[in-house]
Amino acid sequence: xxxxxxxxxxxxxxxxxxxxxxxxxxxxxxxxxxxxxxxxxxxxxxxxxxxxxxxxxxxxxxxxxxxxxxxxxxxxxxxxxxxxxxxxxxxxxxxxxxxxxxxxxxxxxxxxxxxxxxxxxxxxxxxxxxxxxxxxxxxxxxxxxxxxxxxxxxxxxxxxxxxxxxxxxxxxxxxxxxxxxxxxxxxxxxxxxxxxxxxxxxxxxxxxxxxxxxxxxxxxxxxxxxxxxxxxxxxxxxxxxxxxxxxxxxxxxxxxxxxxxxxxxxxxxxxxxxxxxxxxxxxxxxxxxxxxxxxxxxxxxxxxxxxxxxxxxxxxxxxxxxxxxxxxxxxxxxxxxxxxxxxxxxxxxxxxxxxxxxxxxxxxxxxxxxxxxxxxxxxxxxxxxxxxxxxxxxxxxxxxxxxxxxxxxxxxxxxxxxxxxxxxxxxxxxxxxxxxxxxxxxxxxxxxxxxxxxxxxxxxxxxxxxxxxxxxxxxxxxxxxxxxxxxxxxxxxxxxxxxxxxxxxxxxxxxxxxxxxxxxxxxxxxxxxxxxxxxxxxxxxxxxxxxxxxxxxxxxxxxxxxxxxxxxxxxxxxxxxxxxxxxxxxxxxxxxxxxxxxxxxxxxxxxxxxxxxxxxxxxxxxxxxxxxxxxxxxxxxxxxxxxxxxxxxxxxxxxxxx
Amino acid sequence: xxxxxxxxxxxxxxxxxxxxxxxxxxxxxxxxxxxxxxxxxxxxxxxxxxxxxxxxxxxxxxxxxxxxxxxxxxxxxxxxxxxxxxxxxxxxxxxxxxxxxxxxxxxxxxxxxxxxxxxxxxxxxxxxxxxxxxxxxxxxxxxxxxxxxxxxxxxxxxxxx
Numbered sequence: 001x002x003x004x005x006x007x008x009x010x011x012x013x014x015x016x017x018x019x020x021x022x023x024x025x026x027x028x029x030x031x032x033x034x035x036x037x038x039x040x041x042x043x044x045x046x047x048x049x050x051x052x053x054x055x056x057x058x059x060x061x062x063x064x065x066x067x068x069x070x071x072x073x074x075x076x077x078x079x080x081x082x083x084x085x086x087x088x089x090x091x092x093x094x095x096x097x098x099x100x101x102x103x104x105x106x107x108x109x110x111x112x113x114x115x116x117x118x119x120x121x122x123x124x125x126x127x128x129x130x131x132x133x134x135x136x137x138x139x140x141x142x143x144x145x146x147x148x149x150x151x152x153x154x155x156x157x158x159x160x161x162x163x164x165x166x167x168x169x170x171x172x173x174x175x176x177x178x179x180x181x182x183x184x185x186x187x188x189x190x191x192x193x194x195x196x197x198x199x200x201x202x203x204x205x206x207x208x209x210x211x212x213x214x215x216x217x218x219x220x221x222x223x224x225x226x227x228x229x230x231x232x233x234x235x236x237x238x239x240x241x242x243x244x245x246x247x248x249x250x251x252x253x254x255x256x257x258x259x260x261x262x263x264x265x266x267x268x269x270x271x272x273x274x275x276x277x278x279x280x281x282x283x284x285x286x287x288x289x290x291x292x293x294x295x296x297x298x299x300x301x302x303x304x305x306x307x308x309x310x311x312x313x314x315x316x317x318x319x320x321x322x323x324x325x326x327x328x329x330x331x332x333x334x335x336x337x338x339x340x341x342x343x344x345x346x347x348x349x350x351x352x353x354x355x356x357x358x359x360x361x362x363x364x365x366x367x368x369x370x371x372x373x374x375x376x377x378x379x380x381x382x383x384x385x386x387x388x389x390x391x392x393x394x395x396x397x398x399x400x401x402x403x404x405x406x407x408x409x410x411x412x413x414x415x416x417x418x419x420x421x422x423x424x425x426x427x428x429x430x431x432x433x434x435x436x437x438x439x440x441x442x443x444x445x446x447x448x449x450x451x452x453x454x455x456x457x458x459x460x461x462x463x464x465x466x467x468x469x470x471x472x473x474x475x476x477x478x479x480x481x482x483x484x485x486x487x488x489x490x491x492x493x494x495x496x497x498x499x500x501x502x503x504x505x506x507x508x509x510x511x512x513x514x515x516x517x518x519x520x521x522x523x524x525x526x527x528x529x530x531x532x533x534x535x536x537x538x539x540x541x542x543x544x545x546x547x548x549x550x551x552x553x554x555x556x557x558x559x560x561x562x563x564x565x566x567x568x569x570x571x572x573x574x575x576x577x578x579x580x581x582x583x584x585x586x587x588x589x590x591x592x593x594x595x596x597x598x599x600x601x602x603x604x605x606x607x608x609x610x611x612x613x614x615x616x617x618x619x620x621x622x623x624x625x626x627x628x629x630x631x632x633x634x635x636x637x638x639x640x641x642x643x644x645x646x647x648x649x650x651x652x653x654x655x656x657x658x
Numbered sequence: 659x660x661x662x663x664x665x666x667x668x669x670x671x672x673x674x675x676x677x678x679x680x681x682x683x684x685x686x687x688x689x690x691x692x693x694x695x696x697x698x699x700x701x702x703x704x705x706x707x708x709x710x711x712x713x714x715x716x717x718x719x720x721x722x723x724x725x726x727x728x729x730x731x732x733x734x735x736x737x738x739x740x741x742x743x744x745x746x747x748x749x750x751x752x753x754x755x756x757x758x759x760x761x762x763x764x765x766x767x768x769x770x771x772x773x774x775x776x777x778x779x780x781x782x783x784x785x786x787x788x789x790x791x792x793x794x795x796x797x798x799x800x801x802x803x804x805x806x807x808x809x810x811x812x813x814x815x816x817x818x819x
Contacts, residue, residue, distance in 0.1 A: 235718045242713050344788055352787070356780040364773035371769045380765050384707045386715070386758025393773045519687040597685025609685040 003068050006056025007147040013049035013100070014137045016042050020107075020130030024123035028196070036123035040111055043126055046133065047104045054101050057146050058088050067153040070094060070146045076159035076574050078545040086170030087160045092294060093146035095173060099290070100136045102174070102181045103129065110185060110210070117206060124192030125185075132184055135317045143310045159545065159574035168228035176221030176248055180286040182214025183251060186258065187283035190276045191325055194332045204266035204275065209634035211262060211279075212491070215255040216630035222248050223623040231584055236515065236593050236611045238619055241390040243298045246369045247289030250362050254282040257358040259630070264351045268413055269340035271352065273333045278355070280329060284322045285362075291318055297373060343415040350408035357401045364393045402456040402503060405496060406432075406463035428466055432459035443512065444529075453507025461500040468493045491633025495626045502622025508615040515612075517597065521605040529612045531592060532556040537604055538596070546570040548581070551596050551606065555585065567608075569596045582609075590614045686725070688732050695735050702731050702741060705758050706748060715758060 020042035027035025057070070061084045066072040074087045074094070089098040107129040114122050140146070163169070186207045193203040225245065230238045239245065258278040265275045292298055295311030342348040368385045376382055410424050436455030443450055471489060473481040518526050522537035536552040553565040565583035572579065582595040590612055597607030690696040700717070706727065708719035716724050716731070727748075734744045748756045760766045 233718070237718070240713070342788075349784075349788060352784060356784055360773065360776045360780050363776045367769060367772045367776075371766075375765060382753060382755040383760045383766065384755055384758050385760055385769065386705070386707065386713075388705055388759035389769070397773070397777070517685050517687055595685060600687075607685045607687050 002056050002059050003065065003147040003149065006053045006060075007145065009049040009052035009056065010097075010137060010141060010147075013046055013053060013104075014134065014141065016046035016049060017130045017133040017137060020046055021127050021134055022130075023127075024130075025127040025195075028120040028123045028127070031120075033119065036119050039123045039126040042130070043104065043107045043111055046130070047108050050097075050101050050104050054088070054097055057094060057097060058085060061085065061087055064157070066155075066157050067149050068146075069148045069150045072150055072154050072157045074160050075157040076545065077156050078573070079157075079160055079165075080544055082167070082170065083160055083165045086164070089173050090160050090164050093140065093144045095177075096136060096140050096144055096294070097146055098174065099177055099181060100133060100140065102177045103133050103136065103184060106182060106185055107133075110188075114206070118198075120196055121189075121192055121198070121203075121206075124195050125188045128188035128191045129184060132188075132321070135321070139310075139313050139317065143313055156574075159572065162546070162570070162572040162575055162577050162579050163232065165545075165572075166228065166232055168224055168232070172221060172224040172228060175217055175224055179214050179216075179218025179221050179255075180248070180251065180289065182210065182217055183255060183279075183283040183286050185210040185214060186262075186279045187325070190279035191328065194276065194328050197332070197335070199272050199276065199332075199336050201266050201269055204262050204272075205639065207279065208259075208262050208266060209636070209639045211255065211258050212630040212634040215252070215259060216627040216634070218248065218252050218255060219623055219627035219630065222252060223620050223627070226623075227620050230616070231582055233580070236513075236582075236595075236609070236613065238509070238616065241368075241387045243369050244293055246365050246390075247292045250365055250369075251282050251285040251289060253358045253362040253365075254278055254285055257355040257362075258282050260351050260354050264340075264348055265338075268342065268348060270338045270342060270348050271355075272338045273329075273336040274355070276329060276333070276336065278359075280322075280325045284318070284325075285366075287314075287318050287321060291315060292369075341414065345411075345416050345418055345421075347408060347411040347413045347416070350404060350411050353404055354401065354408065357397060357404070361394055361397045364397070365390065368393070399452075399456065402460050402499065405499065406459045409463055409467040409496070428459065428462045431462050432456075435462075443508075445512075447511055450507055450511050453503055453511075457500045457503040457507065460496060460503065464493055464496040464500070486636050486638065488633045488636035488638065491629045491631070491636070493629070494632055495629025498622045498625030498627075498629055500622070501618050501625055505615050505618030505620075505622055509613055509619060512614045513611065513616075516610050518608055518610065519600055519605055520608050521603055526608075526610065528610050530557055531562075531612060533594065533608075533610055535606070535608060538599070538606060541568070543570065545574065546572045546579075549596065549599075551583075551594070551608070553583065553594050553608070555592055563592065565592065565594045567594045567596045586617060588617060591616050686728065690735075698741055699732060699735050702735075702744060703728055706731070706745075707756050707758055709752055709756060 019038055023035045023042070024039035027033070027038070060068045060071045061075055062081070064075065064077050070091070070093050074091050075084055079087065089095045107126055110125060110129070111122065189203060189207045189210070193199045225248070226238045229240065230236065258275065261271050261275045261278055264270050265272055291311070291314040295314055297311055368389050372383050372385050406428065407421070407425065410421055432455050435458045436451060439454045440446060440451035471485055473484060476484070514529050516526065516528050520526060520535035522535060525532050525534040532555065534554040534556065536554060538549050538551045541548040541550045548568040548570040550566050550568045553567065554561055555563045555565060563585045565585060567583040568581035570579045570581060580595050582593055585592040593611035593613060595609040597609060599606050688699065690699065703716040706716045708714045708716050708721055708724040710721050710723050711719045716728050731744060734747070745757065754761055760769060762770050
């Protein structure tokens with residue numbers, strides 16, 4: 001009964017989405033307040049029904065209702081409760097339901113925090129979000145119904161993919177979707193503003209906090225995914241340039257560009273048309289990512305061709321959304337006027353350069369991701385595009401971005417003097433070069449790439465610190481002066497510090513990691529770098545739904561025991577899939593990583609993979625700091641103020657928040 | 659040769675459909691006489707694709723084919739073959755699909771040149787944009803105007819939070 005209620009609620013949610021899309025849009029066009037007011041109640045009803053639907057599916061998982069096909073395919077009576085709940089979004093149908101739920105949550109959040117916005121604007125924004133929701137609910141009802149029943153109820157379920165039976169991956173999709181779907185909000189703001197012909201500083205100001213928060217969630221989602229791959233897959237890597245990863249990384253890059261261009265649009269009334277375009281692209285890439293991941297086209301172009309129902313639906317939806325919004329853009333863009341003026345040497349140019357680098361990087365990743373699919377579809381042969389390609393394109397493109405960051409924060413809006421900036425940059429540049437060189441000499445082995453990486457990291461940190469210091473009003477008490485600085489500025493500072501931490505992490509991890517696959521008999525030791533690993537043997541362990549071989553490895557440094565590590569190799573009973581659970585000793589300056597391979601002989605020898613990964617935590621730490629910066633910026637008071645102040649046009653507001 | 663590679667790609671295609679990704683990475687013990695050989699091995703198995711996996715290199719996969727190919731790469735290094743020779747051998751056997759770093763040839767010109775073209779277009783766009791933006795209304799402020807502007811800014815910044 002419950003699954004039918006869930007199914008029915010989904011249909012009702014579709015009706016609500018229709019109301020939410022059509023009436024407010026119509027109302028805004030003919031200036032009918034009653035129609036516009038429907039936006040709120042329809043969105044609330046929409047939320048209620050999607051929630052009921054989601055709850056019904058969750059209940060089916062919790063109560064082991066294997067008559068529901070989706071539950072039977074993705075759960076098992078021995079599956080622990082936590083993973084029965086996360087299994088709801090563990091596969092295709094349920095993850096779409098999560099998508100729909102998050103979209104309607106964002107919609108209601110917009111309604112909640114938009115009391116000061118013009119009625120027409122809110123009505124249009126909510127209507128556009130409703131239109132997107134219609135597409136997704138239709139997709140579920142027609143091609144991917146999570147409530148389909150099985151004619152013959154199986155005795156037990158096929159279990160959740162063991163890869164997904166992990167806390168990190170349980171919360172990874174919701175985070176990622178909050179980001180993905182979150183870009184629907186700035187997208188809707190852009191569409192609504194174009195429909196209403198009101199593309200002003202206020203529009204940019206409203207879009208900014210939503211963009212920042214969506215970007216923060218996407219950052220955290222991607223970070224979680226990277227962290228998960230590191231400890232769960234047992235390869236010790238943290239980024240693979242896998243198409244699925246790229247699918248989330250592309251909107252992240254464009255979202256980042258959007259954050260920066262929105263700053264310029266709000267502050268200086270420049271690049272309006274460009275900002276609108278970025279808002280459209282960010283969400284389009286989110287949809288494209290969904291298409292790539294959900295249509296099966298990545299697994300194989302042929303798999304897509306043999307069962308194209310889902311893929312074709314998303315493709316049509318994609319074409320409608322992207323095509324529709326670009327058509328609107330083409331129609332409106334010539335009329336979008338950016339009144340702000342600026343000279344070549346100015347912060348505006350620096351931000352534009354930032355945008356260009358990010359967009360070029362994103363376009364290159366898109367090219368690399370789609371190229372093998374295109375060649376294959378055109379029967380021009382099969383190729384693989386992997387890390388060597390992406391690294392050789394991405395790293396040279398983005399390293400200048402770090403240099404630019406340091407310069408950009410010193411530049412004044414509108415117009416600046418190269419001499420002045422050069423004078424300002426001298427000291428930070430010298431500090432960075434000297435510190436970077438000294439640090440790189442302290443490393444176990446001198447490497448030029450490490451030196452460059454460290455100089456860049458120090459440069460970003462010093463420039464950011466110096467910019468913050470200049471912002472503090474020295475004539476006031478320190479606490480008052482610090483409190484005076486808006487949260488947006490703190491957010492920017494924090495995010496840029498995150499960039500610095502991140503650069504340290506990737507530089508040192510990629511250049512100084514040590515790894516070794518060794519055969520170890522119980523009692524044998526292996527020395528890797530400063531660490532001595534002693535293998536003590538393997539015992540058998542029983543888990544809730546798996547059997548594990550658990551090894552014991554004692555790690556010593558300078559003769560002293562610093563850690564006992566217990567890597568596992570699990571076999572999940574239902575899917576018979578072997579899984580590694582690497583033992584990781586995390587540390588600020590290094591991670592130790594031990595993974596079990598195979599038993600090699602009857603003497604109890606195993607193949608064991610050992611890693612020493614310096615500063616790998618800094619990668620995720622840096623990303624988390626960036627995300628927190630985005631969050632902090634979103635809570636700037638300005639976004640909540642009732643009055644809409646015009647930005648100040650002047651030569652001497654170089655310290656204005658970006 | 660062509661027929662063989664066609665056959666293999668068909669074979670791979672079939673495997674694609676039935677293969678869920680094999681998760682555990684291949685932890686194997688290989689002894690090398692020197693550091694260079696070991697480095698060469700690591701680089702190669704990182705840049706060669708496990709042909710039957712969804713998206714894994716030889717280093718990360720534990721599929722049987724990956725195990726065999728690792729063994730093969732190991733043997734070839736042992737017998738003193740260069741990386742180029744090993745790569746050429748793999749491409750002759752499995753086609754370009756085995757390379758994570760696609761070769762530079764007719765089918766991949768766009769792939770390799772694309773990013774440069776993007777960058778060029780972007781820079782051109784940037785300059786055209788800024789040139790159009792540049793205004794002729796630009797004029798110097800008089801000292802009096804500057805003084806007034808300064809006062810105005812001060813009054814505004816003292817109002818700010």
